[in-house]
Amino acid sequence: MSRQILAFSTLLWTALSGARIRRLAVAVSAFLSSKELSATALPPAALVREPRWRRRGRVPTERRGRRPALGHRVVMETTAEWSVAAILPAAILTTPSATLAERLPQGAPSPDRNEIRNTPAAPTDITESALSAADDAAASTRTARQRASDQRLGELMRRRWQEPAFRERVLRGRREASAVRRQASQMQHRWQDPAFRERMSRARRGRPAWNRGIPRPEHVRERIRAGIQGRVRSEHTRLKISAARTCRAPSPIAPNGVALPSEMGTRNAYAHWRTQFLALVADLQLWSDSFYAEFGRRPRRSDLQSVLPGESTPRWPVGLRRAMQHMTPTLAFKCQRFLEVRQMLSVYDAELCKKGDQVIVIDPP
Known part of the structure; x- marks a missing residue:
């Protein structure tokens, strides 16, 4: 030994x-x-x-230089x-x-x-079943440890949520503009997925809205009210806009004495009068042609004095008097409107007013 x-x-x-x-x-x-x-x-x-x-x-790993x-x-x-x-x-x-x-x-x-x-070592007696069993045991232990950690964190958060200060701080952080923008961007990115949209639609199908029956807060109602009324302007801005409108250069005065508010209003009024004038010309053309065939001339404005309100009855020949006295109220109203629209258009478009001579002739002064 x-x-x-x-x-x-x-x-x-x-x-x-x-x-x-x-x-x-x-x-x-x-x-x-x-x-x-x-x-x-x-x-x-x-x-x-x-x-x-x-x-x-x-x-151990082989380090460089060692x-x-x-x-x-x-x-x-x-x-x-x-x-x-x-x-x-x-x-x-x-x-x-x-x-x-x-x-x-x-x-x-x-x-x-x-x-x-560096000669390789001899093979060991460890089998694949032993390795898989060891891996399963490690995975089960890790999962149980993680589950226990999650349970502890959940209990801790539930206890802290009972504190009013902590709850107020968390809710205030959720309402911040940066948090809202971040949540909106994330939801916008997730909404691009068709599967996510289908899942959300299926989850919300048949269920009422989350805010149904809940009264809106005052600031929400004020925002909706302001959106319906339009842009909210201050008193200083309203006074400045009013002064700019009253000090504006006068627009062309219409024959009836009504001042047009702006150039756009002038163009709109001209288009409206032109449309009415052309429609009256086409409507009264048949009556003017029959008058010309019977009396040899176009009807004049002086011929319509008996049918227009406030006008005196002139001395007509017998046939002309009979023709003018048997005019219907509708025809008399169309003739009166034709003369008014023609007078309004004479300020802006004299060439267009000349077409009215083929219907009713204006007497020379």
Whole structure:
């Protein structure tokens, strides 16, 4: 027993010194294959301190400019409670029982130290079922932890919502302009999705509006009232607009003494009078032609003095008197309106008024 312990201590001292690595690997491989090393010669795993990266469950990465540690890639070979991988480097454990000199042919160069260090480890006994079971257990534990965290957060928020100050602060933040704009932009982006629109329509179908039967606040009613009435102007603005209208240059005066409010009003009035004048010309043309065929001339304004209100009856010939006295009230009204519209248009369009001479002739002054 003492001889075995002495040999093992010598091997450890040589490995820690870092000299003659190849000779150490050959000696240790021969030592392990001699069957003289029993399980009782190895120290227990509890007395061996594993590396920090193995205790934390991490795999170290090779940093630039730094050589990897000698015992990074190891194979866990456990005999009862003994841990050989915790104290021996990977190059020793991965070397087979035959010596390195027996494996190399005569005259062949010795392998590089990095090749020995980077030799892949032997496959472990961990199966796929064991890995999947470990993953499922970790996932279930993580889900339960997250669920417990969510429950704690929910209880905390419910307790804080009972506080009036916290509730007022949250509601005030929701009513801010920035929050409203952010919510509107998000809803506008989501509304572009046809599936979202269909889902919202299906959810709201058959249900009354959320504000149905709820009286509107005063500021909402004021905004609706102002929108119906139009733009709200201040007293100073209204006085300025009124002064601008009263100090405006006078528009052309119509024959009846009514001042037109603006150029647009003038154009609208002219179009209205022109339409009426052309309609009356087309309506009275048949009566004027029959009058010309019977008396040899067009009817004059003086001929209509008996039928127009406030006019005296002239001395007509017998046939003309009979024709003028038997005019219907509708025909008399059309003749009177024709003369009024023609007088209004004489200020703006004299060429158009000349067409009226083919219906009723104006007596010369």
